[in-house]
Amino acid sequence: MNYFEYNGVKSSDMGLYIQSKNVYSSPKFDSQFVSVPGRNGDLIVSNNRYENIQIIYNVFLSAKSVDELAEKLRKVKAWLYSQPTGYHTLTDSYDKKFFRKALFASSLDIEDELNKIGVFTISFNCKPFKYSFDGNLPHYIKGTVSDFSLIFCRMNGSSSENNWGNRWNQTVDLKLSGENNMYIIAENSWGDGNWGTYSPAQPNTVYLKVNENWKKDNARFAVFIFGSKGEYWYSMTNVGGDVYSAVLPTPSYTTLENPYAFESKPYIRVFGNGDGSLAIETQNGRQQWNFKSIDEYLEIDSEQMNFYKDTVLKNDTVTGSGFPTLAPGENKFILGGGVTSLSVFPRWCTL
Template identity: 25%
Template sequence: MGYLPEKKTVSQFDLKGRFARQYLSFAGKSSKDFLLYLSGPGVYDSPAADVESTSVPDRNGDIISENARAGRRRYQNVDIKYEAFFFNGLPAKTAAVKSWLLSPVGYQKLQDTYDPDFFRMAVCTEAMEFDVTAQKAAKMDLVFNCKPQRWSVEGQRTVRLESRSNLMNPFAFPAQPIFKVYGDSGGVLYVGDESITIHSIKDYVLLNCETHNAYNAGGFCNETILSDDFPELPAGKTQIAWTGGITAVEVTPRWWTL
């Protein structure tokens, strides 16, 4: 009579040289540069919505208050944790890893091989504890405090439009794009139902819809544009068109999801 052999649990340290490993990049450097690899993904957690609930006596249910403008939802930062490990050369490697992760100031780009089509903006602020084994290896938890968005790598690519065109936002969240408007005189840029009047264009004008700024090679030029607000790209299809002296438009859509 046949039997099933006992299943053996194999640690990540026993896998050295046997399988392709996962890694991350942060602040322009890869963990591979430090021979530091990942043994567990932490990329799938979602941020919490920024809401407040208030209980009312003698009334069923709570009153929910959204800490965002009407019709929108704001999301909080989220901690993303990775389990990581490396082998040999521990004193030098631990010093190098701490310098790499803890020295950058402000949010940095974080990407990993578990979810390569997306990246986050993150900061590493937590102290690192290295669990050193008898095998001259070390493992640790890497914790990054991240903005709630998972940015699409594809959404960072610039699309050049030579005539009226449609852009398709594949996600449920409105994107705040960057438009580079080329022309030889003023014109009007139409983004769905929104419009931006550009009174003068010398070569190009950049419109950053996240920071609400217009600028060109000479610096900021917000005084040259007129608009109720900087437009967004909602979920689904948005038509981009223009009139006047505008000759072409480049769009970096900056798609994102949670």
């Protein structure tokens, strides 16, 4: 027996039998055709959205008497018309891998068709996309980029070999933090300093700005990387003035595969502390966000277009390119700074 389930209640539990459904309906893309005098063909003006879709079930309700039928109809109306100010989950036995966001917002014309069997139409106003149940499950991503520390070193310029024996001076153990990518040696210092930002920066590159002390005696510069993946030395190259750079090891990515032809708007919970960053690389390019003062976690809802924690908005603590979207195909997640892990609900969708 076919059924649909709306707002947690199955149609079969209400005594409804489905005669038919518009199974293959699809939404309309919201655009306009504009005629221009003297120009062949119309211009297309797009609103970059799909319109809502009507999902329609033709049903009937069986009863042994008019009184029984009237009582069943009262229950059906109470079910369908309750909570009319927001979308609810709609599923059915025709398409068990997907659900829709729907609202019953039409009339229910049944009186003229009643005898002892009521035949009528139930029409739901639905958002254009249907969502896979798989995309409503969390995908856990553990950070790797922030999984190392680094030490900038002033090296013996007469030797090209990087080791502790050739090191003259060094900074303390450091961590990359958010959008800060350049360590600046303080004036007159032999190792103290603070983080700043070098722009335009190259991917996976760290920068060092030295002072007059560090430039003495034809010194050269290197960065020592260490962490759970091992220990590595990298020589630094001058990029202009007192600034030097080194390309860090390419981070290992965690990839989510969007199996559908449409981008999705995920819910993401970002775990960590302090300043950090999140980047997503897709076939369409790279998106990146930098976070200030994360306290345990931060929430991102791309459908609602908000950064928040519980009920507190955090939009003013985030900089970056809009809100995360997951493109068809591979989506590579790159975590930096104080971001340690993610919980991603991808919300895969299709028409």
